[in-house]
Amino acid sequence: MGSKLVFTLCLFFIASAVTAAADYVRSRPRKKLEFPWSSKPASFPQQNFQVHISLAGNNHMRISWITDDKSAPSVIKYGTSLGRYGSTAQGESTSYSYLFYDSGKIHHTVIGPLEPDTIYFYQCGNQGPEFQLKTPPAKFPVTFAVVGDLGQTGWTKSTLDHIRLCEYDVHLLPGDLSYADYVQPRWDTFGELVQPLASARPWMVTEGNHEKERILLFNDGFESYNARWKMPFKESGSSSNLFYSFEVAGTHVIMLGSYTDYDIFSDQYNWLKDDLSKVDRDKTPWLLVLFHAPWYNSNEAHQGEGDKMMMVMEPLLHAASVDIVLAGHVHAYERSKRVHKRKPDPCGAVHITIGDGGNEEGLARKYKNPQPEWSVFREASFGHGELRIVNSTHAIWSWHRNEDDEPVKTDEVWITSLASSGCISEKSDELRRILRAS
Template sequence: MMPKVSRTQSLLVLLAFISFVLLSSVNSRNAGITSTFIRSEWPSVDIPLDNDAFAVPKGHNAPQQVHITQGDYDGKAVIISWVTADEPGPSKVQYGTSTTRYDFFAEGTVRNYTFYKYKSGYIHHCLIDGLKYNTKYYYKIGSSDSSREFWFQTPPKIDPDAPYKFGIIGDLGQTYNSLSTLEHYMQSGGQTVLFVGDLSYADRYEYTDVDVGLRWDTWGRFVEQSTAYQPWIWSAGNHEIEYMPHMGEVIPFKSYLHRYTTPYMASKSSSPLWYAIRRASAHIIVLSSYSPFVKYTPQWMWLKEEFGRVDREKTPWLIILMHVPIYNSNEAHYMEGESIRAEFESWFIRYKVDVVFAGHVHAYERSYRISNIRYNVTSGDRYPVPDKLAPVYITVGDGGNQEGLAGRFRDPQPDYSAFREASYGHSTLEIKNRTHAIYHWNRNDDGKKVATDSFILHSQYWASNRRRKLKKHYLRSAVGHITTY
């Protein structure tokens, strides 16, 4: 029989236990690691334009650059996009659940644009809605002998325990390293890509009057091997801005917005550059690092309202995508995310965001759960501190573009940095249920995929529920006697 103790003693033991649990969850971490791996192959060299990766599909005016993204808030729609080079052609998509019969069709829209002396092909966007969850659909675009056929799989219905595997790619470009990243991702079993900005790097190709536009076309054909078969959730980076007054082009994101549409209106956003979707057990919020975000701007107002729409009982996983990292210990782009951190970090903590994925820095880095919100100019902690309520910040700007790796990390490694390495690769986040997910970062240097950094990510929402239940249990227990699990 357990001996009885006084209520005061019980409360003291209770407080000590709670303090131990909370401090352990925050501070029990290993020292940060800076990888010493040195890549030995494949410099950042563009794939030649005559390479099969950029091949134009056969047939007159055949659809090319096919890509799909989610088309609604909850995953029962897709937007299918493609380009026809010579003439508009039909904007119709035929689709069904059999390879031999297309029972349904949808009509899309078509448009084109000019960029300096470049004139785009005809860009088609077609919304297909009313789809069934967890169903494989086959679709056909184009006409007669030039038509092409693809397929995609819809996600499971919105459910807190719906398993799902996301890939995370950023700063991809169109080099041999880009190809390695894409091929390795396609072997991962990922079902949807969360793309954190900087797609084609077309703005770096100013060698002729039309190269900026043509490099959007080559990139669209390059990624089609994945984008035609599963949704890529798009976010824009600095290389999508394409502000080039010397060419008379001063409308930001012109090429990107014509080519890569998003379901922004489904989440009541006023801009395609910031929006939200729900998919399986995840609520995903896409932010724009290069659009106004301070108080009372449209993006700020929208994000405030969107956080209020998050239902963690249905989608326990809350994920943020943005291009510029908030926490970054690389010399490249150091502190560039400070202004957006000051604006939104407290919201990320208040709403228990699980993970924030970013790109921009051409290296990989993962943080501990930390925050820097306590300092108020006159008092408080002036440096990032452990914070069990904070998200994990992960930079995956390592897709493979021609600018090369960001190989100079700041020394010493700051306390908030858990792991960092200057290599190319991609990540996967495999959600198992409402409580935990498995994360991997996969290095693809030297032609091989190597799972280099991994950990189990626990849902902030359900973890906080468990802490509350644990606290209530011990408060009840302290009235009589102390119990143990």
């Protein structure tokens, strides 16, 4: 009798645990953050603010910042010892006006060549506080923090706090950064919000729909984004800051634009063909692609918005044996099996939607049922992802839910690279045919 009772109690507790996980109460939106700090602290009357860094070609880093002083130099002093700068780099600057708003002087300065996996100290504009950054490793392992649709809310702060705990090398952001939505000072507060992280590790971003900010007859769109977040598009042979690529530690990463032309006659499509033709899977066995509007989405939100881009570009990405596709836009999390043409395919890409950074619009809570065959895991919660590429053949992906301000690892999977399978040789003819097409 006693053993039956124990067995029954065990079943009860197991069932309760499963029910608790299934019945997890999703977090509600949080209000926009207020920013009480002054843009000109007394200790630094010519303040350098909104400092962030990005990769800028082989062994180089671009440092971006803003000053109110229009005469401030676009100079970076840097070195490997605190307070001792052995190198100096001169950069460029820009500014923009948007209706009644005038930006500060926006500086972009490239430093390098830099040693991999090394801490550098740097100072912007010959004065002000000292910052430090860490360059990514030259070889595996390498870790990417991934999150889209950040915004500037209490949940955004939780997400950034959790990313801070992750020992990542590069941050990947597939669109919707500040949610300024035409209110230009919100770009400034966003820059200040992310500066502690973005000044220390490279942030590689692509545009989302909230970056468009187009005003008919007055503004063509993306002016604020392009001026503030300059990415290595020229270094990768692209004609636009809205699409580019870069390489880090055995990984080739392609950032595409969901909101610029992508048809087969477009600059983006032809640049993508050229970029893929140069990928060496012996040198970079991992191939990642990011854009904003997901192609594989079983949430009721934003259904079909990526279909046109998918129709044009999925054949090319499949032929090139892309390993992982990361998207945002839908304010929830979803991970697929390897998939192609809406069906599981062992030579297709793993698609991950991670537009759950913490924006004020809230979560996309409704999913379509039944769950598609290609969909493995889906949940409407705020959070962030971590992709640790361990070696040339294996990587581990994990998603961390923001639960009561604590990061809780809720989904995890090992992924094997297509470069270590027979998929690349099987699809070589397919890739050559597409690359030759006009």
